Amino acid sequence: MIICGLGPVGQLLALLLGDYGVRTLAIDREHEPYTLPRAAVIDDEVLRIFQSVGLDRAVLADAQVQPGASIITAAGRAVEVFRARSGRLGHPPLVSINQPAMERTMLAALDDRPTVEVRRGLALETVDRRADHVDVYARPVAGGRSALISARWLVGCDGANSAVRARLQIPFQGRTAPQRWIVVDALVDRPLARIPHPHFVGRAARPTVTLPMSPGRHRWEWMLHPGEDPAPHLEPAAVERAVAEWLEGERAEIERAVVYTFHTRMAARWRRGRVLLAGDAAHLMPPFAGQGFSSGARDAGNLAWKLADVLDGAPLSLIDSYERERRPHVAAMQRLARLIGGLVQSTRPWRVRARDGWLCAVEGTRVQRLLAENVKPLPTYCEGAFATRPARIPMRRTVGTLFPQTGRLDDRLGSTWSAVTIDETSRALLQDAGISVFDPGKDGEWLRARGLTWALLRPDRYVFACGGPDDVGSALQAWRRIAPPARVEVVG
Ligand SMILES: Cc1cc2nc3c(=O)[nH]c(=O)nc-3n(C[C@H](O)[C@H](O)[C@H](O)COP(=O)(O)OP(=O)(O)OC[C@H]3O[C@@H](n4cnc5c(N)ncnc54)[C@H](O)[C@@H]3O)c2cc1C
Structure with missing residues (x-):
């Protein structure tokens, strides 16, 4: 596996792949990481991915939890537009960070991943896609001849001006805002x-x-x-x-x-053969929703286990679900960022009056609370690598949703497929299939509230299938179709 670009998304992907034991070479054209802050905030979904690589506490040690965000009207009145409702995912939903410190934490942790090699000062020049592998030529930026590196997969995490995207001739569609900002x-x-x-x-x-x-x-x-x-x-x-x-x-x-x-941009496609794009290489959005890196981190969390499973023999089609799942979610984040940007960037007096009038009218009402608590798109996917198609309305979804974590459930689940159940029959059936089954503790409430007794979770904690004892058989059939054969054989 080659990762081109060792910004925060490449770092996180390398950590995840390292934990799955995938031999990975991560290259970056810069000799040193970028030292100035860019991303200002991250969210609970990203902290949960950090938890999966053992770094959530280290990242939080250099961060500040935020209670929410407010718009100040032209008359100087602060109206809350985002309230950080803690708990559902086990981490605070809005956390200010210092990106260089967060990157230092990740880079230090990479030293402990023996299957990951980092080479700096090496710029990707060409990409040659083959049926069963990718050939990359990379040149030392200090001078010298370019060298051939071959791998089964290449992931371009090389940022907004991605060389990988350019070599694949993938258009970067969207728009650049006419306003610039001083930071x-x-x-x-x-x-x-x-x-x-x-x-x-x-x-x-x-x-x-x-x-x-x-x-x-x-x-x-x-x-x-x-x-x-x-x-x-x-x-x-x-x-x-x-x-x-x-x-x-x-x-x-x-x-x-x-x-x-x-910019608000999205690569026209995120994959060509064995080459994939992630992070800013695949999408850009204005920072108003604080979701640029966070979206890239979700890409890494979504892609890493799929690549690891496919390298273990799972069907190649599993990789197709990466873009199918992530693209609509990123588009929703882009819409949110543009919505907030539109509110903030209003300069025409009538628009400012209309915005402030509306904010003052909803202040203190149920509408404001509902908006402030639900403004961010939910961590759910509308289609992808699931046993059945997720429900159309995000609030109604069970399959396709990130399973809750009120305590530190994930620490018990480990980094592979797992199941949680509150009934003994399903436990026995899932265990017989060789799946590690856990008592969800407080998170069993999520199952009970939906009339379910078990959920089969993907390595990224999204619900692959769920139901009652009678539904276990069909879920296992679906799972066997996408799981690596070695794991299915072990489980008979
Ligand atoms: C002002 C501002 C505020 C922001 N606020 C937030 C926020 O609050 N929350 C949030 O989540 N995000 C925020 N972002 C966005 C966030 O900073 C980016 O989304 C994130 O840094 C992208 O990470 P990346 O790893 O995808 O790309 P990058 O960080 O750009 O890393 C790409 C890497 O690829 C390397 N590379 C490039 N070309 C090659 C090549 N040919 N060969 C080898 N290596 C190569 C580069 O050297 C670089 O190290 C903000 C951004 C800005 C500018």
């Missing part, structure tokens, strides 16, 4: 009293986003109007003036001020 990161001596959690500041003259990052850090983002020259805003004195407005005695040392352009 300022600062080291602060204590949390800012005025901005205890992420704020979208809906000023018509200069829309602003500001939020606490990992402990000791804070970020501001200011929108530039289409065509506006960023240079005067990047002057150190101008940055300090703009930041000072938000301080109440705290000290802020500016770390960097840069201009970012935001």
Whole structure:
């Protein structure tokens, strides 16, 4: 297996593959990881993937849990638009991070994965797809001849300007926003009293986003109007003036001020033969929903076990489910990011008035609570590698849903296929089939509330099949069709 690109998505994929025992070579053209912060927040789904590689606590040690996010109206009123409802997945739903620190944690952990080799300073040049393998030519950036590397699969985790995507001639469809944003990161001596959690500041003259990052850090983002020259805003004195407005005695040392352009793009396809795309190489979205890296992390969590199973002899078609599952979910996140971006970036007075009027009207009502608690798309898939097609309405889904985790259930489940059950007949049937079966503890409530007694979980904890004792046989038949033969043989 080759991973091209060792940004955070490539790192996480390498860790997951390492845990599955897959021999993996990860290359990156840079000699050192990128040291400036980009991603500001991650969510509970991503922390659960970190948990699966033993890193959730290490990542959280350098992070700050956020209670939610608010929009500040033009008149200065804070209205909650996202409430972080904890519990369902066992981790806090909104957590500010420092991306370089998170990457250091992952890179250090990669040293303990004996099947993963990292080679830096090596840039992918060409990709030659063969029937049963991929040939890659990569050249040392310090100079020298390019060398051939062959592998059964190649995953392009090489970011927005992906060389892998370009070599496959896959269009990167979508749009680039006309507005650019100035992003300022600062080291602060204590949390800012005025901005205890992420704020979208809906000023018509200069829309602003500001939020606490990992402990000791804070970020501001200011929108530039289409065509506006960023240079005067990047002057150190101008940055300090703009930041000072938000301080109440705290000290802020500016770390960097840069201009970012935001894109909403998706690769026309995420796979050609034995070459796949993941993370920013496959999709980009504006950062308003904090879902760029988080979506890439989900790609890694979705793809790693499928590649491991296929390398173990599972049918190749399992890999097709990667894009079928992930693409609609990423599209939903892009829509959310654009929706929030649209609210924040309003500059026409009538739009600002309409937005603020609506926010003030729903404030304190059930509508606001419902919206704030359910604004983010659920961790469910509408189709893919499941025993039966998931229900059409996401709220109704059982099959296709990420199984809950109120405590640390996943630590008991391990990293392979497993089942949870609250009835003895199903337990015996599943165990006879060689599947590790667990008592779900408190999470048995999820089964009971839906009239179910067991769920067969994929290695990424999505429900493959569920039902009562009479449904176990058909679920096992479906499972045998996609599981690696070695595992099915063991289980008879
Ligand atoms: C201002 C801003 C705010 C953001 N906020 C958030 C947020 O709050 N939450 C969130 O989840 N996301 C956020 N993001 C997005 C997030 O930072 C990215 O989605 C994430 O870094 C992408 O990771 P990646 O591994 O896919 O790509 P990258 O981090 O771009 O890594 C790609 C790697 O591939 C390597 N590479 C490229 N070409 C080659 C080649 N030819 N050969 C070998 N190696 C190559 C590069 O050197 C690089 O190391 C934000 C982004 C920005 C800019």
